Amino acid sequence: MITSLTRRSFLKGACASVSVAATYRMWTPGAAFADDSEHTLVVVFLRGALDGLSMVVPAGDNDYYRARPTLAIPANRVLDIDGTFGLHPAMASIHPLFADKRLAAVHAAGNLDDSRSHFEAQANMERGTEGANVSTGWLARHVFASNATAVPLHAIAWGSALPASLQGDSAALSLQALDSFGLAGRAALRDPTRDALASLYEGSTFETPAGAVLEALDLVENVAEHGPQPHADASYPDTHVGNALREIARTIKADVGLSTATVDVGGWDLHAGAGNTDTGAQRTLLADLADSMAAFATDLADRPGSYTLITMSEFGRRTEENGSNGTDHGWGNVMLAMGDNLSGTVVGDWRGLGGDALYRGDVPVTTDYRNVVGELLLGRVGAADLSPIFPGLTHEPVGVTT
Amino acid sequence: MGPFDSVLDAGRKTAESGVGGVRDGVGQLQREQRRLVDELRTLPNTDPLAGGIDDVLTEPDLTEIDRARLLVDKCTFGPTPGLVEEVAAAGPDDWLARQLEPSTIPDPQVDVLLLTFPSLQLDPALRRAYQIAPNEAAEDVQLATLVRAVRSQRQLQEVMVQLWSDHFNTYVHDGLVTVVKATADAEIRSLALGRFEDLLLAVTRSPAMLMYLDNHLSSVPDPNENLGRELLELHSVGVQAGYTEDDVLDAARAITGWTVNQVSMRFEFQAAWHYEGPLNVLGWSHPGASGPGAFQQGEELIRYLASHPATAERVCRKIARRFVSDSPSPELLAHLVAAYSANDTSIRAVLEALFGHAEFWASGNAKAKRPFETVAGALRALAPQFAPWGGHFSTPAASTIRLLRAMGHATFEWLAPDGYPDDGAYWTGAGTWLQRWNGLLALANNQVNGVTINANGIRNDVGGTTVEEFVAALGPHLTGAPIEPTDIATLVGLAGVAATDPPTLIPDANLRHILALVLALPVAQVR
Numbered sequence: 001m002i003t004s005l006t007r008r009s010f011l012k013g014a015c016a017s018v019s020v021a022a023t024y025r026m027w028t029p030g031a032a033f034a035d036d037s038e039h040t041l042v043v044v045f046l047r048g049a050l051d052g053l054s055m056v057v058p059a060g061d062n063d064y065y066r067a068r069p070t071l072a073i074p075a076n077r078v079l080d081i082d083g084t085f086g087l088h089p090a091m092a093s094i095h096p097l098f099a100d101k102r103l104a105a106v107h108a109a110g111n112l113d114d115s116r117s118h119f120e121a122q123a124n125m126e127r128g129t130e131g132a133n134v135s136t137g138w139l140a141r142h143v144f145a146s147n148a149t150a151v152p153l154h155a156i157a158w159g160s161a162l163p164a165s166l167q168g169d170s171a172a173l174s175l176q177a178l179d180s181f182g183l184a185g186r187a188a189l190r191d192p193t194r195d196a197l198a199s200l201y202e203g204s205t206f207e208t209p210a211g212a213v214l215e216a217l218d219l220v221e222n223v224a225e226h227g228p229q230p231h232a233d234a235s236y237p238d239t240h241v242g243n244a245l246r247e248i249a250r251t252i253k254a255d256v257g258l259s260t261a262t263v264d265v266g267g268w269d270l271h272a273g274a275g276n277t278d279t280g281a282q283r284t285l286l287a288d289l290a291d292s293m294a295a296f297a298t299d300l301a302d303r304p305g306s307y308t309l310i311t312m313s314e315f316g317r318r319t320e321e322n323g324s325n326g327t328d329h330g331w332g333n334v335m336l337a338m339g340d341n342l343s344g345t346v347v348g349d350w351r352g353l354g355g356d357a358l359y360r361g362d363v364p365v366t367t368d369y370r371n372v373v374g375e376l377l378l379g380r381v382g383a384a385d386l387s388p389i390f391p392g393l394t395h396e397p398v399g400v401t402t
Numbered sequence: 403m404g405p406f407d408s409v410l411d412a413g414r415k416t417a418e419s420g421v422g423g424v425r426d427g428v429g430q431l432q433r434e435q436r437r438l439v440d441e442l443r444t445l446p447n448t449d450p451l452a453g454g455i456d457d458v459l460t461e462p463d464l465t466e467i468d469r470a471r472l473l474v475d476k477c478t479f480g481p482t483p484g485l486v487e488e489v490a491a492a493g494p495d496d497w498l499a500r501q502l503e504p505s506t507i508p509d510p511q512v513d514v515l516l517l518t519f520p521s522l523q524l525d526p527a528l529r530r531a532y533q534i535a536p537n538e539a540a541e542d543v544q545l546a547t548l549v550r551a552v553r554s555q556r557q558l559q560e561v562m563v564q565l566w567s568d569h570f571n572t573y574v575h576d577g578l579v580t581v582v583k584a585t586a587d588a589e590i591r592s593l594a595l596g597r598f599e600d601l602l603l604a605v606t607r608s609p610a611m612l613m614y615l616d617n618h619l620s621s622v623p624d625p626n627e628n629l630g631r632e633l634l635e636l637h638s639v640g641v642q643a644g645y646t647e648d649d650v651l652d653a654a655r656a657i658t659g660w661t662v663n664q665v666s667m668r669f670e671f672q673a674a675w676h677y678e679g680p681l682n683v684l685g686w687s688h689p690g691a692s693g694p695g696a697f698q699q700g701e702e703l704i705r706y707l708a709s710h711p712a713t714a715e716r717v718c719r720k721i722a723r724r725f726v727s728d729s730p731s732p733e734l735l736a737h738l739v740a741a742y743s744a745n746d747t748s749i750r751a752v753l754e755a756l757f758g759h760a761e762f763w764a765s766g767n768a769k770a771k772r773p774f775e776t777v778a779g780a781l782r783a784l785a786p787q788f789a790p791w792g793g794h795f796s797t798p799a800a801s802t803i804r805l806l807r808a809m810g811h812a813t814f815e816w817l818a819p820d821g822y823p824d825d826g827a828y829w830t831g832a833g834t835w836l837q838r839w840n841g842l843l844a845l846a847n848n849q850v851n852g853v854t855i856n857a858n859g860i861r862n863d864v865g866g867t868t869v870e871e872f873v874a875a876l877g878p879h880l881t882g883a884p885i886e887p888t889d890i891a892t893l894v895g896l897a898g899v900a901a902t903d904p905p906t907l908i909p910d911a912n913l914r915h916i917l918a919l920v921l922a923l924p925v926a927q928v929r
Contacts, residue, residue: 048818116631116650117641119820135827160810162831174833176808181836185843185918186911192896193915197839197922199892204924209832216832266817271628272616323624324616329631360647 040252041381042296042309043139043262044241044289045126045163048269049118050313051327052334053363054282056105056346059086063353067319071276071327081105085346090283091290094297094338101344102297104400106372108332108348110315110365116329118269121314126164128370128390136168138370138389139260142377143169145388148259152216153223153251158244158263166262171212178224178247182217219256228253234299235291241265242292249299252306265289268313272324293338308339308380310373316363319353332363335372337400339380347399372398461760469494471882472766475929476725477501478557480779481882483863498757501558502595502750511553515788519546522584526609526667529581536580537800543584544574544803544813549788551778562594562749563587564774565724567814568821570605570637572614574814579614582667583814586610598717598747599708602637606704607669609662615819618661620654621675630654632819633707634683643712645684652681656688657700671697684710714742720824721752726761727768728826734761767928770826773809775929776838780845780921781853783880784860789852801851805844809837830927839922846918847911857913861905869897872905873916880917881926893919 058064059075060083078086079095085107087095097103113124124130128138139155143166148154155172157163166172175181183190194214201210227250234249236242244263251258267285274282293309300306316333349366351357358364370390377383379401386395464472470490474481477498489497500507516522519542521529529539547567550560567590574583586608593601605611606629612618615629630653634645659676662669671694678692681699686706691699707713718738722730737759738752745751756762771779806812816822823829844850846857864879866872873893877885885893894901896919898912908916920926 115641116647117635118818119635120641157833160808160837161828161834167827167831171832174810174831175836183836183843184840184849185847185915189896189911189915193843193919196892196896196919200889200919200922201835201924206830206835206924206927209830210835210924212832213836217836269628269818271626272619321624322626323621324619324626326616326626328627 038255038257038259039305039381040248040258040307041139041142041260041377042245042248042307043165043260044293044309044311045122045165045262045264046268046289046311046313047118047122047264047266048313049121049315049317049329050268050311050333051270051274051282051317052107052313052332053317053319054274054276055088055091055286056081056085056107056334057088058084058107058350058353060084061353063319067353068321070325071274071321073277077277081346084350088283088286089277090287093287093294094290097294097297097338098344101342102338102340104337104342104344105346106335106337106348106367106398106400107346107350108363108365109335109367109369109372109398110331110333111369112365114315114331114359114365116315116331118314118329123164125312125314125369126167128165128373130370130392137163137165138373139163139165139262140168140172141389142381142383143172143260145383145385146259146381148257151257152212152219153256153258155260156248156251156258156262158240158248158261163262163264166260170208172260173213173216175220177243178220178227178250181220181224223251223254223256227251230295231299231301234295236295236299237288237291239288239292241289242295245292245296246299249296252300253303270317270326271322271328272326274326293336297338304340305380308337308376310338310376311336312369312373318361319358319363320361330362331359332365335369337372337376339376341380341401343400343402345399367398368393371396372400375400461763464763466490466494468766469763470497472763473498474882475766476762477561478782479551479560479775480782480929481880482782482785483879486878486882498558501556502753504556504559504595507555509555512550512555515549515553516546522546526582526585527665529584530578530667536575540574540580540583540814541800541803543587544815546584547587547813548774548778548781548802548806551774552781558753559591559594561724562753563591565720565824566590566594566601566605568816568824569720570601570611571816571819571821572610572814573817576614578667579610582609582613582662585667595750595753596748597708598713598742598749599705601749602708603701603704605637606633606657606700607660609667609669612660612662612669617657620658620660621672622655622658622677625651625654625658625677627651627654630657633657633704636820638704638707638716639684639710639712640716643684643710649683652683653703655679656681656683656703659696660700673697683707708747709743711739711743714739714747717749718742718752721749721756723824724769725756726765728824731761734759767925769929770830771927771929772822772824772829773811773834773838773841774806774813776921776927777806777809777811777841777845779926780842783921784845784855784917786845787854787856789854802853805841805850809841810834838927839918842918842921843915846914846921848914855914855917857910857917860917861908861913864905866905868902869899869905869908870894870901872908873897873920876916876920877923880920881923883925885920885923889923 057073057078059078065072073088077089080086081098094103111125112130113121126137127134143155155169157166157174159174161174162172183193198214201207230246236246241263248261270282274280312335313333316330317327318330321327370393374386374395375397386393467490471486473494474486474489521539521542554560572579574580589604593604615632616626617629620626627650631650634653635641655677659672661672673694673696676696678690680690681688683703686703688699718735722734738755741751741755803812846855848855864872864875866875874890877883893916896912896916897908899907
């Protein structure tokens with residue numbers, strides 16, 4: 001087990017490294033060296049706690065309108081999903097995906113940590129071990145369990161560092177743009193500089209991660225330069241999440257063995273001035289997320305079954321709004337899943353927003369987020385067994401894939 | 403020059419383990435999970451430096467130069483050429499004693515450099531009234547931090563300012579926080595080695611924190627819980643203290659009415675917004691208060707929280723993590739907590755206790771540098787010329803911020819209130835290395851606007867009759883430590899000329915790549 005987690009070193013043995021590097025240099029579109037049936041898991045983490053009640057709105061529930069006198073989305077403005085729930089109108093771009101069965105939502109989902117602390121809840125959710133403090137994240141354990149680590153671009157995190165969910169995979173790459181992923185300095189000295197760095201880091205405490213990034217250089221540059229471009233109909237917003245999903249789609253289409261990708265999207269902690277239907281920070285965030293997801297779905301429409309995208313957030317927000325046109329920390333929340341052949345519905349154990357149904361004023365967590373992820377991992381992503389990924393979980397499917 | 407002439411003339415001026423109980427009904431499931439999870443703990447730790455200083459009970463036998471090197475590594479942003487030798491000559495203990503009294507250390511270089519940062523000289527009301535471009539005000543305070551890290555003689559103070567700026571993080575681009583950030587930064591600097599109690603109070607009532615965490619809008623009957631919660635969770639006792647949601651609500655109530663005057667941009671207490679009922683927070687209680695004096699209620703709570711044992715533990719752990727390692731021993735923590743509690747929350751007393759402990763002196767290279775430290779360290783080592791850097795002259799300012807931003811560590815740009823992680827595992831993932839190397843390559847190649855490295859000057863200063871001698875001498879000159887022979891050979895291979903040639907033959911481009919790679923050595927990424 002332990003040895004399987006230790007990445008083969010690029011730096012030990014020049015012969016191996018040369019041949020690997022040569023393989024990646026030879027990469028061309030259509031001459032993929034990874035199986036094009038690879039299924040990529042994309043996790044979009046909405047940091048700061050999304051207000052799920054504004055995203056997938058319980059528009060048939062009078063208690064919602066009582067609790068949210070200024071923030072509620074009017075029933076006649078939501079985009080109906082099933083008569084009970086409707087989507088925020090800023091998310092019109094993904095609304096048709098429900099009918100296409102390419103989108104599903106789970107309400108009242110979340111993690112069992114009810115500390116209402118962003119940092120405790122995020123850490124708990126990213127470790128995936130419910131309270132136990134281990135140093136690896138669930139996505140890293142998924143990567144290991146699927147033996148995806150053999151290629152340099154098997155796991156990427158969009159940003160400057162890895163999220164906790166990927167901690168433990170010391171060869172997972174954080175990056176911010178395919179196009180600028182290369183060594184700086186004088187171009188003529190690039191190759192000798194790369195080789196010198198490989199020597200200097202050999203045998204050091206940082207050998208594995210430094211070796212992994214050096215190994216990935218040629219491949220990423222090659223994909224950036226010659227790889228597939230977005231589909232003409234896929235109009236990604238020029239934003240953090242838009243750019244991230246565009247580049248993840250390019251990497252998926254390059255068939256380089258991308259198993260897992262993550263994107264963090266911040267800004268959801270709207271204690272004040274959240275806005276509602278037509279204005280405010282929340283509307284902007286929701287529109288950006290939806291438009292980016294819609295472009296991603298369009299981009300990959302001709303590669304059915306190539307991906308599963310999940311959105312999650314550390315907890316939801318208080319049912320009652322506060323006095324500054326915002327909401328404080330709550331608990332149960334909405335998760336979205338996007339891909340082919342999903343339920344196209346809102347699932348989960350929804351108990352309404354009446355006083356008895358709430359837990360300390362919040363939507364209770366009635367679905368463990370790991371059961372949502374677990375169902376997708378087993379049913380679509382190709383995981384054989386959840387026990388290494390979510391130890392101790394007694395898996396109960398939620399119905400998101402049916 | 404613009405409208406700032408007269409002003410210029412006027413002068414200068416990380417939570418540990420998960421929340422235990424997820425309450426009733428799931429306890430048994432959790433115990434079973436814990437058992438399974440214990441098996442997972444046998445997986446390799448992702449922090450490559452973890453466990454580096456196990457079981458050190460006695461102070462290692464260090465020479466004066468070793469002690470000096472350790473102090474420079476731990477208590478500054480890295481060696482400037484000759485600094486290690488200077489500290490050794492002055493006597494490491496004496497040098498440290500002076501660093502603990504920053505107000506007695508003259509800092510003329512910084513005073514002059516910061517004159518080129520116009521917005522720093524202004525009162526926040528003027529900053530707002532004159533509508534100083536938000537980018538300009540943000541860049542000024544961001545870059546002033548880097549200038550101080552690189553050029554200040556009060557290095558220990560700057561290290562502590564960075565620690566507190568993370569502990570009390572406010573996001574510099576969050577609306578009007580931009581125009582008051584410099585004020586909060588100055589306050590943190592003045593209290594960085596003082597009493598934590600004073601620091602906690604000053605930060606909680608600072609307009610930057612009040613606006614960042616929405617407390618300036620918090621009023622009865624529906625208080626905004628944002629700052630009240632983080633006051634407990636992040637700024638003082640921490641989640642493990644076991645406070646309840648009722649405690650959070652009462653903490654928020656205690657500071658209702660703590661707001662910001664939107665003209666003066668200073669703290670203001672709005673008694674009419676204040677909650678008048680009784681309050682209970684973690685053993686502190688108050689019968690309730692109204693009128694202008696009700697401000698005292700919040701102040702009393704903050705002073706109580708500062709002295710709470712859980713706060714002592716958290717503050718001391720943060721300090722130990724910064725100076726020693728990611729996993730300081732329980733013995734060291736107890737030693738620091740005792741100093742904190744016995745000295746009325748004195749930060750200086752905690753530092754003195756730390757510097758008197760064997761574990762500190764045994765912790766050389768046990769901590770991964772964060773990208774800011776790598777960049778500041780490179781700038782200290784390469785001793786560049788600085789162009790005027792303030793936001794008013796904003797092109798160089800923006801370039802330097804961009805460099806740090808690409809490395810994920812631009813000053814005051816962490817969005818969430820917990821501040822940048824101080825954690826080796828976070829900063830040493832695969833992608834971070836490319837960012838780090840590229841930052842160093844860009845600096846050494848003069849590709850960062852406003853920073854000019856005189857590579858030839860360094861070549862002349864370092865000397866050596868051959869390329870090999872020159873490269874070997876670069877280690878002590880730039881990093882304060884010798885370079886391993888195999889690494890010397892690797893670096894010589896980049897010179898483009900023979901190892902036995904005189905160093906003057908190394909082409910400029912090759913020389914700059916060698917400088918970058920000496921600073922990129924793995925041993926230069928730890929402290």
